[in-house]
Amino acid sequence: MHVFQVATPFSTGTGTYLPGPDLIVTNEHVVRENASVVVGREGVEEQLARVIYLDPYYDLAFLRLNAPLETAPLSIAATLPEVGTEVKAIGQFFGEARRSATGWIMEQERLRNGIPYLVHSGRAGNTLAGSGLYTAKGELVGINMQDDPESEERSLSLPSPLLLAILEAFLEGEGSPGSRCFSCQNITFETDRPSSGRCPHCAAQLTLPSMVEDVAPTGVNATIEEIIRVAGHDPRLARRGPNLWHIRQGSASIQVAYHEDSGLVTGDAYLCQLPEPPSAALFEYLLRENARMRQLSFSTYGRDIILSLLIYDRYLSVDTALPRFEYLFEQADAYDNILVEQYGAGW
Structure with missing residues (x-):
């Protein structure tokens, strides 16, 4: 096409x-x-x-x-x-x-x-x-x-x-x-x-x-792009419009967004899709992981399984946020394989 x-x-x-x-x-x-x-x-x-x-x-x-x-x-x-x-x-x-x-x-x-x-x-x-x-x-x-x-x-x-x-x-x-x-x-x-x-x-x-x-970002956007760069990705290729970036880490697709009104910076890793019909064992696994994890949380939207990170912009800096985003990238690339191979989720 x-x-x-x-x-x-x-x-x-x-x-x-x-x-x-x-x-x-x-x-x-x-x-x-x-x-x-x-x-x-x-x-x-x-x-x-x-x-x-x-x-x-x-x-x-x-x-x-x-x-x-x-x-x-x-x-x-x-x-x-x-x-x-x-x-x-x-x-x-x-x-x-x-x-x-x-x-x-x-x-x-x-x-x-x-x-x-x-x-x-x-x-x-x-x-x-x-x-x-x-x-x-x-x-x-x-x-x-x-x-x-x-x-x-x-x-x-x-x-x-x-x-x-x-x-x-x-x-x-x-x-x-x-x-x-x-x-x-x-x-x-x-x-x-x-x-x-x-x-x-x-x-x-x-x-x-x-x-x-080419545009030189400022403020929170500049910090987000520096985090993306230090994490090993090209922030220019990640840009997807105002206050939005998209990154691929292994097989995971990760969307980073800055919500100016609320001050929230979100990282949403779209891992895979719920099986049809949905699996009770898969939901039990997601709930157990949510109880275990401190910085990340699972959710579903439609059939998508999402792993999310939330940070307020006033706490955002390369030193404080980079380890969290690197953790999100690392876990996203690992969890999608577990969900597909062990719980029947679909790519």
Whole structure:
């Protein structure tokens, strides 16, 4: 599949991988103020991808992976799909299951702020901005952008012919990162970078990818990322939006969150799933372990078995919290094996 998840310290989104130019296309507002972002998908480990194209006018951004992927080719339609064509929107946010919705093309060229959009009825609860819109044959006909302001049942998608034109204009830079000016719509490349930080065509303010620096966390977030780093993980790859991090320790999946209103920092290790039907012996084991452990506790949510750690932010420091988080990481990697092998839990 060509679906990618995208995350920054500020937001999460979804993206579509284009094998030909070896780029991920997503929304500019998702990656704004980030030089690199976390991307991932099923079967591909999370990695940092560089932001190499910013387009605030069309709300598009292009990301480049460290190496091309081995994936199926993707046909991008050069003409607009006819009204009534069946289409499917497919996208995924970090921490969520992949979502898809089937619908039909309602309009070919709905003008909004001067941009002609496809209007379609394929909505998976929301528009899943940045996701691909495909025909029944798997041809990409659009990039989903936003809800239709005139109807909650429809979405607006940037049509594939326009995407191809934007790609062609970007590729004229021969690999140089670039940005489109919101005022005059001209693209400026890094090789033509003006020293003033303004568009050389109209003198409007222009942000090129090289002008953006990666975020440096502060306060409690900085402490959490230092704990993650000292524990042997890359905090940049762990970022999953505001005040949220995700870590893999062995076979366990661990989510670290900072709840500013309550001051709680939580570490939740999602270990495995309850067997079907649930096992009384497994619940007895969890209760016995809860009585024995001091810093950690078991709980269940739906069918997930979770091992949790709670710390108030006023007590949070690398010296005090690191041993607790290391203990959580260590125990999470051990407990999931016990629950699966001895009590029939499922991966």
